Amino acid sequence: MSDQPKLRLGVNIDHVATVRNARGGAYPDPLRAAKLAEEAGADGITAHLREDRRHISDADIEALAAALTVPLNFEMAATDEMQAIALRHKPHAVCIVPEKREERTTEGGLEVAREENRLAHFIAPLREAGCRVSIFIAADRAQIEAANRIGAEVIELHTGAYCDAHAEGRFDDRDAELERLREMAAFGHSLGLEVHAGHGLTYDTVVPVAAFPELRELNIGHFLIGEAIFRGLPTAITEMRRLMDEARA
Numbered sequence: 001m002s003d004q005p006k007l008r009l010g011v012n013i014d015h016v017a018t019v020r021n022a023r024g025g026a027y028p029d030p031l032r033a034a035k036l037a038e039e040a041g042a043d044g045i046t047a048h049l050r051e052d053r054r055h056i057s058d059a060d061i062e063a064l065a066a067a068l069t070v071p072l073n074f075e076m077a078a079t080d081e082m083q084a085i086a087l088r089h090k091p092h093a094v095c096i097v098p099e100k101r102e103e104r105t106t107e108g109g110l111e112v113a114r115e116e117n118r119l120a121h122f123i124a125p126l127r128e129a130g131c132r133v134s135i136f137i138a139a140d141r142a143q144i145e146a147a148n149r150i151g152a153e154v155i156e157l158h159t160g161a162y163c164d165a166h167a168e169g170r171f172d173d174r175d176a177e178l179e180r181l182r183e184m185a186a187f188g189h190s191l192g193l194e195v196h197a198g199h200g201l202t203y204d205t206v207v208p209v210a211a212f213p214e215l216r217e218l219n220i221g222h223f224l225i226g227e228a229i230f231r232g233l234p235t236a237i238t239e240m241r242r243l244m245d246e247a248r249a
């Protein structure tokens with residue numbers, strides 16, 4: 001048995017809403033997926049209320065905030081509208097992410113270093129309301145230092161570049177990205193930040209990341225929701241949990 005602290009698995013249910021929204025109406029229901037994920041051992045649920053509402057809706061956030069028994073990690077852009085929604089629901093965690101209207105998915109990390117003053121003021125009321133504030137950033141020393149200076153308690157390192165390099169067979173790039181993530185997880189931890197990671201992780205890419213001893217949480221969504229088509233959501237989650245636990249052992 002490992003004596004490392006448990007690595008939590010946050011299941012992101014955004015893309016249940018993507019499927020629902022393809023036809024309108026109410027099916028499939030992200031809350032039902034979240035409850036199933038809880039039963040399957042998810043340690044938390046992550047949902048990203050995009051400004052354009054392309055997947056998760058305001059009503060989804062309301063339902064999740066009211067019904068979950070595990071912590072809700074509410075991903076949002078640093079806008080006044082989103083801040084007001086977060087302050088209304090007071091989720092366990094608020095993760096500030098960058099958004100671009102034209103992007104297909106979250107392409108990079110938040111630019112904290114150039115917006116320190118604004119972001120420090122933006123997160124202060126969220127912290128006062130009792131939310132754990134997390135900043136979704138690239139594995140970059142300057143961004144991590146800035147996240148620490150503005151008073152974030154948590155950073156989530158963007159694993160997309162590592163996963164993309166793996167998927168495209170660029171293995172030298174993948175290994176370099178993995179090394180960068182490893183070093184920056186250790187650096188963030190050394191500053192006293194809680195370190196999370198996520199974006200694009202799959203069964204093929206999760207193990208080396210889950211092995212970083214400084215990590216406390218992985219947030220995984222798109223792959224798990226896709227895999228649920230083939231083997232069901234509980235089994236897809238259980239397998240991810242098994243790989244994470246093996247990596248920590």
Ligand SMILES: CC(=O)[C@@H](O)[C@H](O)COP(=O)(O)O
Nearest residue numbers: 014048075097104105106199
């Ligand atoms: C910030 C992040 O990584 C998640 O929100 C995830 O990417 C799902 O949302 P999108 O696919 O819409 O970016």
Ligand SMILES: NCC(=O)COP(=O)(O)O
Nearest residue numbers: 012198199200219221222
């Ligand atoms: N913050 C990352 C997340 O919640 C899940 O990202 P993905 O697995 O859907 O790419």
